[in-house]
Ligand code: SF4
């Protein structure tokens with residue numbers, strides 16, 4: 187590569203870094219109580235996208251997994267009756283989703299993944315032709331590799347092709363509540379995830395995002411919505427209680443600035459996981 191091209195590339199990366207940094211600072215300022223009181227939250231939750239954590243079982247156990255698969259392993263998931271319930275609620279609420287994404291955990295190791303997809307594809311065929319049905323897979327392990335080619339052609343596959351537990355992730359377990367920097371944070375503002383990725387459906391019910399559901403399964407606050415939230419429900423009460431534990435809250439979750447490939451956890455998470463290991467919280471089932 188020529189020297190000129192090298193300088194141009196370095197300039198490009200420097201510009202990307204500066205932009206991310208500036209956006210992160212902006213996200214941080216917008217999450218402070220006095221600022222959010224004047225301007226309101228930076229992000230709303232999505233009304234037309236949903237992520238369904240159909241299982242917390244996974245073929246990997248990544249550091250900093252934002253479903254706590256490594257620290258709080260569980261095989262809980264949604265069964266086909268619960269998926270039918272979700273579809274029935276969607277139809278009776280005239281909800282034509284723009285995107286329904288299955289993930290977890292690893293959705294491809296859910297024992298009934300193909301039945302789950304049949305139910306969702308029927309919803310698409312009969313009620314909402316424009317809905318994108320997507321499966322978000324890590325692509326890891328023999329069972330996953332064997333099943334992936336069998337997915338129906340009208341299912342969108344997002345394959346992150348992971349090779350091990352070590353990946354570059356945002357430090358989910360660095361709870362902002364443990365940082366003096368976030369002493370004046372308004373956690374009810376959430377972050378960009380509920381808008382960009384969609385609300386979450388978990389084995390316990392609905393949350394502003396799927397990660398929030400997994401935080402709740404460890405903390406045991408048991409604050410899921412038991413039915414599909416109305417569009418005028420901003421789900422801020424759930425964000426207020428759960429986002430203070432979520433590393434993605436930092437800097438508004440605007441950028442991927444600050445990713446790490448080693449395991450980190452702040453004191454609140456150490457305590458939460460310890461408590462979870464001693465006694466699993468009793469959660470209501472969706
Ligand atoms: S593959 Fe995804 S769900 Fe599984 S442990 Fe890794 S980050 Fe968590």
Ligand code: SF4
Pocket residue numbers: 376377378379380394395396397398401425428429432433434435436439
């Ligand atoms: S901060 Fe975490 S739990 Fe809260 S909305 Fe964002 S991703 Fe979800």
